[in-house]
Amino acid sequence: AEIQTHTFVLQSTSVKKLCGTHNIITVNGQFPGPTLNVSNGDTLIVKVYNKAQYNATIHWHGVRQFRTAWADGPEFVTQCPIRPGGSYTYRFTITGQEGTLWWHAHSSWLRASVYGALIISPTMGTTYPFTKPDRQIPIALGEWWNRNPIDVVNQATRTGAAPNVSDAFTINGQPGDLYPCSSSDIFRVSVKAGETNLLRIMNSAMNTDLFFSVANHTMTVVAVDALYTKPLKTNVLMLGPGQTTDVLLVADQGIGRYYMAARAYSSGQGVPFDNTTTTAILEYEGSSTTSAPTMPSLPFYNDTKTVTTFADGLRSLGSHDHPVFVPQSVDENLFYTVGLGLINCTGQSCGGPNGSRFAASMNNVSFVLPSSFSILQAQLLGKKGVFTADFPDNPSTQFDYTAQNISRGLWSPVKDTRVKVLKYNTTVQLILQGTNIFAGESHPIHLHGHDFYIVGAGFGNYNSRTDPQKFNLVDPPMRNTVNVPVNGWAAIRFVADNPGAWLMHCHLDVHITWGLAMVFVVNNGPDSLLSLESPPSDLPLC
Ligand code: C2O
Numbered sequence: 001a002e003i004q005t006h007t008f009v010l011q012s013t014s015v016k017k018l019c020g021t022h023n024i025i026t027v028n029g030q031f032p033g034p035t036l037n038v039s040n041g042d043t044l045i046v047k048v049y050n051k052a053q054y055n056a057t058i059h060w061h062g063v064r065q066f067r068t069a070w071a072d073g074p075e076f077v078t079q080c081p082i083r084p085g086g087s088y089t090y091r092f093t094i095t096g097q098e099g100t101l102w103w104h105a106h107s108s109w110l111r112a113s114v115y116g117a118l119i120i121s122p123t124m125g126t127t128y129p130f131t132k133p134d135r136q137i138p139i140a141l142g143e144w145w146n147r148n149p150i151d152v153v154n155q156a157t158r159t160g161a162a163p164n165v166s167d168a169f170t171i172n173g174q175p176g177d178l179y180p181c182s183s184s185d186i187f188r189v190s191v192k193a194g195e196t197n198l199l200r201i202m203n204s205a206m207n208t209d210l211f212f213s214v215a216n217h218t219m220t221v222v223a224v225d226a227l228y229t230k231p232l233k234t235n236v237l238m239l240g241p242g243q244t245t246d247v248l249l250v251a252d253q254g255i256g257r258y259y260m261a262a263r264a265y266s267s268g269q270g271v272p273f274d275n276t277t278t279t280a281i282l283e284y285e286g287s288s289t290t291s292a293p294t295m296p297s298l299p300f301y302n303d304t305k306t307v308t309t310f311a312d313g314l315r316s317l318g319s320h321d322h323p324v325f326v327p328q329s330v331d332e333n334l335f336y337t338v339g340l341g342l343i344n345c346t347g348q349s350c351g352g353p354n355g356s357r358f359a360a361s362m363n364n365v366s367f368v369l370p371s372s373f374s375i376l377q378a379q380l381l382g383k384k385g386v387f388t389a390d391f392p393d394n395p396s397t398q399f400d401y402t403a404q405n406i407s408r409g410l411w412s413p414v415k416d417t418r419v420k421v422l423k424y425n426t427t428v429q430l431i432l433q434g435t436n437i438f439a440g441e442s443h444p445i446h447l448h449g450h451d452f453y454i455v456g457a458g459f460g461n462y463n464s465r466t467d468p469q470k471f472n473l474v475d476p477p478m479r480n481t482v483n484v485p486v487n488g489w490a491a492i493r494f495v496a497d498n499p500g501a502w503l504m505h506c507h508l509d510v511h512i513t514w515g516l517a518m519v520f521v522v523n524n525g526p527d528s529l530l531s532l533e534s535p536p537s538d539l540p541l542c
Pocket of ligand 1: 059061074104106242446448503505507
């Protein structure tokens with residue numbers, strides 16, 4: 001195993017896109033940011049200098065951070081933000097993960113432009129559990145705003161209304177040739193007939209689930225969220241923000257040019273928020289660069305059936321070298337509702353529905369970040385008043401979660417900083433139940449510091465008698481981000497084997513802004529964080 005050292009400088013950079021020039025925050029002037037190539041077992045030391053005008057942190061999305069919680073990165077959870085002019089060094093080791101992960105800013109909406117790929121090759125001396133690819137192609141799906149995304153979210157927070165949607169979807173930072181002024185702003189990659197390509201796809205978009213297809217080519221999924229899967233052939237992928245998918249693509253079509261394309265899956269909406277398509281070009285060596293590329297047919301914006309078929313097809317690899325250890329029994333049984341709500345604006349009218357403001361919650365608690373200490377520091381120092389350990393294990397009232405407007409109680413969540421304390425090594429089963437109080441939507445729920453098995457999922461209200469009988473406890477897929485189906489539920493299992501404070505949240509940034517988050521504190525007693533290393537000396541304080 002190697003030790004790799006990198007320097008990230010956050011800075012303002014001017015970029016030309018969609019008929020205009022804009023200043024965005026980048027890492028080292030690059031958009032998207034640098035791709036890190038490592039092997040399983042390697043240690044990364046990344047020194048981050050903040051030369052931008054905003055508070056910032058970097059999160060290593062999906063990295064287990066086994067016993068290195070100080071390096072996880074979400075602001076006010078494991079560290080206070082790096083102030084403008086400040087710096088912080090992240091140190092961590094990749095343990096037991098192979099495939100594609102990514103890194104992104106975890107402060108306000110900075111991640112709109114501050115993100116990049118983290119590619120993890122097999123442990124030195126071992127190889128892939130599939131045909132060795134001839135070429136690797138990172139594909140970062142993203143979103144582009146013609147306005148400063150931080151202004152967009154700040155305006156929405158002020159008014160209580162929904163924030164503006166982005167102006168384009170992107171592939172490796174480029175909108176592609178279907179958007180205005182973008183005919184040459186398109187990612188192109190050349191491949192050789194007969195060769196096998198490993199596409200490492202990540203959804204780095206802020207607020208959009210995305211379908212992805214390649215014209216005329218079948219893809220074989222081999223890993224999701226840096227965990228190997230049984231090979232799954234498909235013509236279309238759906239990735240929620242935060243998710244990654246590795247696919248093998250054999251260049252087995254005629255010499256020519258083929259579009260790779262992505263567009264939104266707007267799960268619960270009667271109308272698509274944005275039905276535009278971002279494109280990139282796969283060009284065979286020897287093809288004419290003037291020939292028109294073939295376009296794939298992407299699913300309709302609300303094609304939940306295709307999403308479900310794809311999700312249901314995923315299975316852990318479960319080979320001798322990559323075994324499956326699904327917990328067969330459970331110590332903690334948790335049931336969390338996830339969804340949107342509204343908060344009344346007393347004495348004034350806000351910009352949300354009926355003069356209210358948008359809110360989102362888990363079990364009717366809308367998460368508020370602390371500001372004086374990070375949760376991890378407060379836990380370690382025994383500081384009172386930063387958070388309370390009373391996050392509820394169940395919703396306060398039971399109702400028909402998938403019917404609209406039934407329970408007035410859940411219209412209006414409480415805003416608070418509550419955590420759930422898990423004893424070290426507890427086996428957890430968590431049911432994530434989507435709600436439809438005024439709108440149902442699919443939510444990509446991401447857990448920091450742990451991967452989990454998705455043992456079941458379905459539509460409607462979870463039934464604790466009949467649904468567990470259908471759980472897959474043999475080879476369910478393991479991920480760090482699960483798409484809770486629109487008007488449905490997902491069941492996950494994990495072992496709380498990593499001491500620290502771990503954020504769990506919807507990876508649609510608009511929902512985290514509205515409070516769709518909570519924190520698990522994993523420790524071995526009320527005040528001890530078992531074997532957590534003491535904080536690095538340069539840890540930013542509030
Ligand atoms: Cu990809 Cu909390 O993050």
